[in-house]
């Protein structure tokens with residue numbers, strides 16, 4: 001059985017994707033009664049208020065709590081036997097070395113997923129230490145493939161990954177929200193501006209997925225002296241690329257800080 005400790009937003013995104021792929025053997029432990037009820041009613045899955053019970057019943061355990069409370073969880077389950085279990089942590093900034101210390105005798109895997117997992121369009125990056133067998137790694141990849149694409153990378157890249165694909169949906173949604181705001185300022189009704197912006201995002205994503213490079217697509221749309229070029233000139237003159245770089249750098253830095261706080 002696959003268990004989620006913490007039944008919040010990211011756990012819900014992942015379990016929705018997994019259920020859509022037919023994985024029904026799922027248990028969620030969550031302290032909030034209303035949240036447990038929500039998950040039971042919407043997804044017809046089993047829930048519990050006890051993390052110890054979840055660990056005892058599951059062989060794969062996904063840690064989907066906030067990094068700030070992982071120390072409290074470690075204290076709470078100190079006496080629970082995790083021998084032979086597979087622990088998959090999705091917590092931003094929580095290092096493999098920390099997880100190995102807390103979950104002695106288990107195989108620990110660090111993953112950075114993202115919220116498009118809700119629509120099985122997630123991006124998950126996986127890191128493991130040598131102690132994890134190929135079988136266990138492949139099992140984790142198989143599970144993550146249910147919610148989108150999966151890449152395996154050395155842990156040293158995890159803070160950058162957290163900034164780009166982990167937090168990325170928030171940054172892209174911010175850009176889309178700003179386009180909708182700008183559309184309204186130009187006289188479009190909000191619902192019309194939303195349809196235009198979201199469909200433009202979807203279509204652009206499909207072109208990029210088809211293999212057109214982002215820079216190539218910019219050139220394709222921006223004819224000399226045209227409307228796109230006029231807009232791009234503002235982005236370039238105001239240093240938009242620098243702002244985006246600073247944005248990802250701040251997210252990356254926060255991931256490093258969270259790791260340091262835990263002494264990982």
Ligand SMILES: NC(=O)c1ccc[n+]([C@@H]2O[C@H](COP(=O)([O-])OP(=O)(O)OC[C@H]3O[C@@H](n4cnc5c(N)ncnc54)[C@H](OP(=O)(O)O)[C@@H]3O)[C@@H](O)[C@H]2O)c1
Pocket residue numbers: 005006007008009010011029030031032035051063064065066067069073090091092112113114115166167
């Ligand atoms: N959201 C994202 O886009 C995203 C992307 C990649 C990775 N992550 C990672 O995913 C993790 C979860 O993020 P989230 O956005 O899903 O947060 P969230 O919505 O706050 O979910 C965390 C859940 O865990 C519950 N919880 C708190 N203490 C617990 C305990 N001792 N045992 C079991 N459950 C407990 C919380 O309940 P209460 O509300 O009562 O505290 C909450 O329902 C974080 O570590 C984050 O770094 C998130």
